[in-house]
Structure formats: C-alpha cells, structure tokens
Amino acid sequence: MSTPLRILVPIKRVIDYAVKPRVNKAQTAVETAGVKHSMNPFDELSVEESVRIRERGGVPVDDILAFTAGPAKAAEVLRTAMAMGADRGIHVEVDPEKDGGELEPLGVAKLLKAVVEKEKNNLVILGKQSIDDDAGQTGQMLAGLLGWPQATQASEVKFSAESGEVTVTKEVDGGVETLRAKLPMIITTDLRLNEPRYASLPNIMKAKKKKLEKKTLADYDVDVGRRLKTIKVTDPPPRQGGGKVDDVDGMIAKLKDLGAI
Amino acid sequence: MDIEDIQIYVETPDSPRLDPTKQMPSWILLITFMGTRKLSSNHVQYFKQLLGSESAVIDGVSKDASADLEAFNCDWLRKYRGHTKLVLRPKSTEEVSKIVKYCNDNMLAVVPQGGNTGLVGGSIPVFDEIIVSTARMNSIRSFDEMSGILVADAGCILEVVDQYLAGRSHIFPLDLGAKGSCHLGGNVSTNAGGLRLLRYGSLHGNVLGVEVVVPDGTIVDELSTLRKNNTGYDLKQLFIGAEGTIGIITGVSILCPQRPQAVNVAYLGLESFGKAQLAFREAKRHLSEILSAFELMDGISQELVERVAKKKPPLEGKHPFYCLIETSGSNKEHDDEKLEKYLEFVLSNDIISDGVLAQDETQVQSLWSWREGIPECLNHWGGVYKYDVSIPLPELYQLVDDTRERLSSAGLIGDDESLPVVGVVGYGHMGDSNLHLNVPTRRFDRDVEKELEPFVYEWIQKRNGSISAEHGLGIAKKPFIGYSRSRKMLDMMKDIKKLYDPNGIMNPYKYI
The missing domain is CATH 3.30.70.2740 (Alpha-Beta Plaits)
Structure with a gap:
C-alpha cells in the first residue's frame, strides 16, 4: 500500500492570458488597475492534474491544498481552484503596496517550504512559470530548499502503486525525456499535461463551503526580503512594417540594399 | 443550388404577376426583366482607366481570370454561384460614384459586395453582373471618444473596427460569427442582427448616418453624427437593410457604447425548452441591465459541434437544451454578485440541470465557440x-x-x-x-x-x-416575402425601388 498523497498546489492570480498588458506611465511596472485577472494558466494545469490523480485512483489522495500569496483579490483564484476540486485553501495576504513589492521566486519558495513542513505535504505541483514575470524558478528553488527530487515541465505524470515511484514525462527539443523519482517530490507543469476543466455551478456552490484560511507572512516566519530591483519596464520594440516589391528584380535589389545577399 | 438548376420565370412589365404566397417551389426564380446590357471589353477599358491600378480591376472579360473571380462568384456556403466576369475594387466614394454612373448610363447591372459572408445569396451575382467590392475602402474616418460616434468606410472589417474601438474603451454595437471577414457596409446594408442585439439594439437605432452612392451616381452624404434629428423623412433607414438594391453604402456613422469592463459567461444545461424560457425570464429579472446575450442551443447542435470540432464539451452529461448567458457591466464585483445570485436561484429551483461559469477570458472565448461554431x-x-x-x-x-x-x-x-x-x-x-x-x-x-x-x-x-x-432576403428568400409582408407593403417597396433605381441596375433579380 503506497503512502497517501498530501498535495500542495501553489497558485497565483495574474493578468488574464488573453489581455494585452500595458506598461504604466512611470515605466516601473505593468498597469494592473481595472485589468482582468485570472488564475495563472500553468497553475490551472497543476490544479487539474491534482484532481485527476485523485479521480484516476491507484494512489489515495488525502488532501489537495491550494495555496496563494497575494492581495485580497487573490482569494478569487483559490475559490476557482476549490471549484475545480481542491479540498481547501490557504491565502497569505501580501499587499505589494505595503509589503515592499511583489514576492520574488526565492521568497515564495521559502514560504512554500514552510507550508510544506507545516502541512506535511509529500507532493508539490506547481506551474512551470507564472505568466506575469515569467521567472520560472520557484519550483526548482523549492526542490533545492527541501532537498527533494524535481521533475519540471511535466507533460505526463504516472504513479506506480507497488513501487511508490512517480514517472514524469517532459517534452524536450527533439523528443521526450522520462524521469522517475520517489516521493516526496516536486513537479512543475507544462501546457501539454492536461486540459483544465470548467468550474461547474454545483462545484462553485460547494467551493463556497470549503475552508479558506487567511494567514499572514508572520505566521510562517520566513525572510521574504527583496533582493532584486526593477530598473525600468518598457514595451518590446514595435514590429517594423513590411514593404512590397514589384517583381523578382525588385526583391533582389532590396535584399542587396539590406546587405542580406 | 447552381444557377442551371433554377427554372427562370421572367417577369416583364406586361406579364401577369405571380402570387408568391401561393404554393411555389423555391427553385423557380422570379426575375423581373430589366433589359440590362452585356459587358464588353470597351466597358472594361473604361473601368481600368478610371481606377488606374491593375489590382483594382479583376478582368475576366478580355482574359481568363476564373480563378481570381471564384472567391467573388461563390458564397462561403457554396450554395450560390454567380457568373461575373468583372470585379471592381474602388478606393474612394468618388470612384464608386463614377462606376455607378457609368453603369447606369450604359445599363450595366451591379452587385455591391462586402465580405461576402451573407447567407441568402444577396452578395452573389445571379448572372454576370459587375461586382463592386468595398474591400479597398477600409479606413476609419473619425472617432469621437466623448460621444462614442465612429465614422468609417464601408469596407472596414468588423473585427478590425472593434479592435480599434477596444483600444479606446468602446465597443461596436454589433457582434457576429463572421466578424473576421464581414464589412461594416455589408452589415448595415443587410441590417445584421448578431449576438448583442439584446443589449445594444438593432442597427436601425445605432446607425446615425450613411453615405450612399445612388444608382444615378449621385453621392448622398448623410453622415450625420447627431443622435437626434427630427427633420423630415428618415431616409437613411431605407438603406439599412436594403441589401444594396437602391444604392451602395460607402460610409457609415455609428454610435458605439462604452466597452464593458467586466464580462461573464455561463453555459447551462436544461431539460426542456420550457425550462429555458423560465431561465430567460429569471435572467431578465436578476440580471436586467447587465444581461448582454441569452443564446439557445439544442442538444443535437452541441453534439454535432463536438463531433466535428472534436472538443471536450463544457458539461459532463448530455442535456436536451443548452443556454449561453453573457453579462457585461462596469463593475466586476457587482456583476459577479448578481450573476451568482441568479445561478444559485436557477440551480436550486431546478430550472437548470447543470452549468459552468467561465473563470478566465480563455474560457469565455471557448464557451462562446460552442455557440458561434455551430x-x-x-x-x-x-x-x-x-x-x-x-x-x-x-x-x-x-x-x-x-x-x-x-x-x-x-x-x-x-x-x-x-x-x-x-x-x-x-x-x-x-x-x-x-x-x-x-x-x-x-x-x-x-x-x-x-x-x-x-x-x-x-x-x-x-x-x-x-x-x-x-x-435578409437576397435571392434565397425573395420568393417568400409574401409570407411575412402584405401585398400593400410589397407594392410600396416596389415603388421605392422604381423611384431610386428606374433602370434596375442595382443588385437586380433579388430582394423584392
């Protein structure tokens, strides 16, 4: 009989994937006021995978804990995660205005380490990156801090009930890579892993009754001090418009002009 | 239907009139004989000189251009096929005016065409009428952020315009599945309805003015940017939904509402049409001013989408009916609260059997695709x-x-x-x-x-x-208009057509 899983799913509220972000006038950050926010798409995959691990059976799942650290509104994504099937949520309220800016990956990893120790998790499934700062570091740092094995950018996760081993497939240039590890471990998710479900109305109603704990950074007693300083945020350079040439000779002349041939 | 399959009944001014309300198979096409002339290479020469550039004229008269003409001759349903030999792509209202005047003087028939996404064959020539495409007239002339009034060329693509407005916190009051191809001029000419009519009303209310080239070539500049103007007959209304039978719309002025800040979409499963009506009534009660769409899809429509698009359906089980509800408002918290109350009500009162609520923009679009993709x-x-x-x-x-x-x-x-x-x-x-x-x-x-x-x-x-x-009517519904309109109304419509297009050159053989 394999050990029951206690899964931690860290999630983040970010500017919606379909919204085009705009840099603020002071060029210090991206404009967030009045912009639609949703759960980081990679985190949706983590929630979905955790719920599927439970639904597939094979290994017993004791607990799926959705965790977020962020402003008051970040509680919305915890409700979404619980509507998708997470059992409960923890919200560490961090106000970037008061707390000296957004948490950095190392700060988040330290915070998660404290959560894992307190909640006795043996599997952490994280998105491989959050689409707002695209750092893609938290999972790896957490694995380092905990001294656990890690399998990043998972496209498939399989449990073996007998050996207690986890097999993770990831897509790499030119093929797939297969990793095997024993629990406890860290998995980060990639787009091919699954297709997240919709939050159904009955489950949204049920999620309202699920436990959502509010905590503060002080509860975990970790140093989340900022080590990075943002100098400037700018838009990528606009794409140069193309031009039309009349014929083949025109094209050759143009290419010569540009020094391409 | 191919043109060869159609039995043609030629109605001349002297022939007895058929009563379209009497039983009549649809493949008989009523054609009023107008005596338009055949296109010659002299005509083509004139147009080439007029429009200057090569790309403005697709000439199938002096050479074989059937491949280039194909896209203009056939509709997207591949249901109607025309036999035009000439497509003109003017760049300005003045060019349209000169084209139309020449055609009127020379008795050449014209079919105005926008994105060619119509469903009744209105933009497809019946025989070899000249197609006047609005595709190259595609600039936005002005937009006033204070009043929300947009003035644009007829050939602007709906989605492009809506994106332009999105950048200025406004929204086009019309949205429909073909938005990526259809033109504003075509939308107004056909009085397109679409997905948000429930919220923003029809184009008869939102269009403030039109610029039209009438069959004698005159440019009628009625591009009013006034919301109120009670001076005389509101003639612009005649062109909205006229399907290009009394003129070519070359520009429109339209009132655009503020773009909603918060949009929610729910997709519901219901067990009967009766329940769908209840859900609709409750939606109006709970969501009143934020309700922006209430769409019905039956079970088989969703099954066929699933089979063709090979997508995973939003709901687990199968239901005889589905509804898609969209709310649009200015404050997300308020909207969420209202929608949540509504959904709780319909779910706990067994009006709906199941449902999902989009959690992000990607899900909003994907839920819409189950309606728009049908x-x-x-x-x-x-x-x-x-x-x-x-x-x-x-x-x-x-x-x-x-x-x-x-x-x-x-x-x-x-x-x-x-x-x-x-x-x-x-x-x-x-x-x-x-x-x-x-x-x-x-x-x-x-x-x-x-x-x-x-x-x-x-x-x-x-x-x-x-x-x-x-x-609209186009060619498909022309014979059946009598089922919905009285004889007297039809006579008045015909009088209008005769008054503005005495030679019958504008989009002939269709409409009424």
Whole structure:
C-alpha cells in the first residue's frame, strides 16, 4: 500500500492570458488597475492534474491544498481552484503596496517550504512559470530548499502503486525525456499535461463551503526580503512594417540594399 | 443550388404577376426583366482607366481570370454561384460614384459586395453582373471618444473596427460569427442582427448616418453624427437593410457604447425548452441591465459541434437544451454578485440541470465557440438548409420539433450515409425570439426541399412570424416575402425601388 498523497498546489492570480498588458506611465511596472485577472494558466494545469490523480485512483489522495500569496483579490483564484476540486485553501495576504513589492521566486519558495513542513505535504505541483514575470524558478528553488527530487515541465505524470515511484514525462527539443523519482517530490507543469476543466455551478456552490484560511507572512516566519530591483519596464520594440516589391528584380535589389545577399 | 438548376420565370412589365404566397417551389426564380446590357471589353477599358491600378480591376472579360473571380462568384456556403466576369475594387466614394454612373448610363447591372459572408445569396451575382467590392475602402474616418460616434468606410472589417474601438474603451454595437471577414457596409446594408442585439439594439437605432452612392451616381452624404434629428423623412433607414438594391453604402456613422469592463459567461444545461424560457425570464429579472446575450442551443447542435470540432464539451452529461448567458457591466464585483445570485436561484429551483461559469477570458472565448461554431460545424457534411426566423417565444422551438417529425416520417433523417439529412438543428438568439432552424444535409436533395418548403414558411405565417429575422432576403428568400409582408407593403417597396433605381441596375433579380 503506497503512502497517501498530501498535495500542495501553489497558485497565483495574474493578468488574464488573453489581455494585452500595458506598461504604466512611470515605466516601473505593468498597469494592473481595472485589468482582468485570472488564475495563472500553468497553475490551472497543476490544479487539474491534482484532481485527476485523485479521480484516476491507484494512489489515495488525502488532501489537495491550494495555496496563494497575494492581495485580497487573490482569494478569487483559490475559490476557482476549490471549484475545480481542491479540498481547501490557504491565502497569505501580501499587499505589494505595503509589503515592499511583489514576492520574488526565492521568497515564495521559502514560504512554500514552510507550508510544506507545516502541512506535511509529500507532493508539490506547481506551474512551470507564472505568466506575469515569467521567472520560472520557484519550483526548482523549492526542490533545492527541501532537498527533494524535481521533475519540471511535466507533460505526463504516472504513479506506480507497488513501487511508490512517480514517472514524469517532459517534452524536450527533439523528443521526450522520462524521469522517475520517489516521493516526496516536486513537479512543475507544462501546457501539454492536461486540459483544465470548467468550474461547474454545483462545484462553485460547494467551493463556497470549503475552508479558506487567511494567514499572514508572520505566521510562517520566513525572510521574504527583496533582493532584486526593477530598473525600468518598457514595451518590446514595435514590429517594423513590411514593404512590397514589384517583381523578382525588385526583391533582389532590396535584399542587396539590406546587405542580406 | 447552381444557377442551371433554377427554372427562370421572367417577369416583364406586361406579364401577369405571380402570387408568391401561393404554393411555389423555391427553385423557380422570379426575375423581373430589366433589359440590362452585356459587358464588353470597351466597358472594361473604361473601368481600368478610371481606377488606374491593375489590382483594382479583376478582368475576366478580355482574359481568363476564373480563378481570381471564384472567391467573388461563390458564397462561403457554396450554395450560390454567380457568373461575373468583372470585379471592381474602388478606393474612394468618388470612384464608386463614377462606376455607378457609368453603369447606369450604359445599363450595366451591379452587385455591391462586402465580405461576402451573407447567407441568402444577396452578395452573389445571379448572372454576370459587375461586382463592386468595398474591400479597398477600409479606413476609419473619425472617432469621437466623448460621444462614442465612429465614422468609417464601408469596407472596414468588423473585427478590425472593434479592435480599434477596444483600444479606446468602446465597443461596436454589433457582434457576429463572421466578424473576421464581414464589412461594416455589408452589415448595415443587410441590417445584421448578431449576438448583442439584446443589449445594444438593432442597427436601425445605432446607425446615425450613411453615405450612399445612388444608382444615378449621385453621392448622398448623410453622415450625420447627431443622435437626434427630427427633420423630415428618415431616409437613411431605407438603406439599412436594403441589401444594396437602391444604392451602395460607402460610409457609415455609428454610435458605439462604452466597452464593458467586466464580462461573464455561463453555459447551462436544461431539460426542456420550457425550462429555458423560465431561465430567460429569471435572467431578465436578476440580471436586467447587465444581461448582454441569452443564446439557445439544442442538444443535437452541441453534439454535432463536438463531433466535428472534436472538443471536450463544457458539461459532463448530455442535456436536451443548452443556454449561453453573457453579462457585461462596469463593475466586476457587482456583476459577479448578481450573476451568482441568479445561478444559485436557477440551480436550486431546478430550472437548470447543470452549468459552468467561465473563470478566465480563455474560457469565455471557448464557451462562446460552442455557440458561434455551430454554423461552421454544420457545413461539414455538405450543405445546410438554413431558416432564420422570428416566432413568438413560447412556440420558438416547436418549429424544430415539427420539422424533425416531418422529415423523420418522410424517412429522410439518419446516421446512414444513404439518407440525405444529418439532423434537424435549432439554435439562436432566444433573447430576441430569433431561431435558426438548420437542416444539415449530405447532399442537396429535392425530396428534402419539398418537405421543408413551403411547410416552414406556412408554419411561420400561421404564427405571424417573420421568414427572415436577420439574414435578409437576397435571392434565397425573395420568393417568400409574401409570407411575412402584405401585398400593400410589397407594392410600396416596389415603388421605392422604381423611384431610386428606374433602370434596375442595382443588385437586380433579388430582394423584392
């Protein structure tokens, strides 16, 4: 009989994937006021995978804990995660205005380490990156801090009930890579892993009754001090418009002009 | 339907008039003989000189250009085929004016064409009429952020305009499945209805002015940017929905509302049409001013989308009916609270069986695709008989049941390849009492047509419905207008046509 899983799913509220972000006038950050926010798409995959691990059976799942650290509104994504099937949520309220800016990956990893120790998790499934700062570091740092094995950018996760081993497939240039590890471990998710479900109305109603704990950074007693300083945020350079040439000779002349041939 | 299949009844000014309300198979086409002339290479020469550039004229008269002409001669449903030999792509209103004047003087027939996404063949020539495409007239002339009034060329693509407005916190008051291809001029000419009519009303209310080239070549500049103007007959209304029969719209002025900050979409499963009506009534009660769309899809429509698009359906189980509800408002918290109360109410009172609520923009778009993707998916098997009808709400879906019953008892429906009909599908803008009755078929079959027509039209006439709620008349519905309009109304319409287009050169053989 394999050990029951206690899964931690860290999630983040970010500017919606379909919204085009705009840099603020002071060029210090991206404009967030009045912009639609949703759960980081990679985190949706983590929630979905955790719920599927439970639904597939094979290994017993004791607990799926959705965790977020962020402003008051970040509680919305915890409700979404619980509507998708997470059992409960923890919200560490961090106000970037008061707390000296957004948490950095190392700060988040330290915070998660404290959560894992307190909640006795043996599997952490994280998105491989959050689409707002695209750092893609938290999972790896957490694995380092905990001294656990890690399998990043998972496209498939399989449990073996007998050996207690986890097999993770990831897509790499030119093929797939297969990793095997024993629990406890860290998995980060990639787009091919699954297709997240919709939050159904009955489950949204049920999620309202699920436990959502509010905590503060002080509860975990970790140093989340900022080590990075943002100098400037700018838009990528606009794409140069193309031009039309009349014929083949025109094209050759143009290419010569540009020094391409 | 190919032109060769159509029996042509030529109606001259002296011939006895047929009564279209009498039983008449649809493949008889009423053609009023106008005496337009054939196109010659001299004419083409004139147009080439007028428009200057090579790309502005697609000339199939002096050389073979059938491949280039194909896209203009055939509609996207591959249902209608024209035989034009000449496509003109003017760049300005002045050029359109000169083209039309020349055509009028030389008795050459003209078909205005926008994105060619119509469903009734209105933008396809019947014979070899010259196509005047608005594609190159595509600039936005002005936009006033204070009033929200946009003035734009007829050839602007709807989605492009909406993106432009999005950058200025406004929204185009019309949205429809073909938004990536259709042109504003075409939208206004056909009085397109679309998905947000429930919220923003019809183009008859939102269009403030039009610039039109009338058949003698005169430019009628009525690009008013006034919301109120009670001075004389409101003639611009004549051009909205005229399908290019009394002039070519070259520019429009339109009132655009503020873009909603918060949009929510829910997709619901229901066990009967009765429950769908209850859900709609409750939606109006709970969501009143933020309700922006209430769409109905029957079970088979969603099954066919699933089969063709190979997507995972939003709901776990199967339901006989589905509704898509969209709310648009200015404050997310307020909207969420209202919508949540509504959903809780309909769920706990067993009005709906199941449902999902989009959690992000990607899910919003993906839920919409289950409604917007229906027409395209139905096309998968071959052809689709499409009826776009308006019926009093309580009986809206009865038409689908009755039609299905009729085709079943005629032994025409089934999964078997030998049977012509794939299924009878109903969906539409429930909020506007507008149903799309669609019959996807594996091939066009006379027996199917005989069962459908005039049955469908008579069914609608009995309930004082409209045989064309938003798709217009074009060539497809022209013979059947009598089911929805009185003789007197038809005579008045014909008088207008004669008054503005005495030579009958504008989009002939169609409409009325």
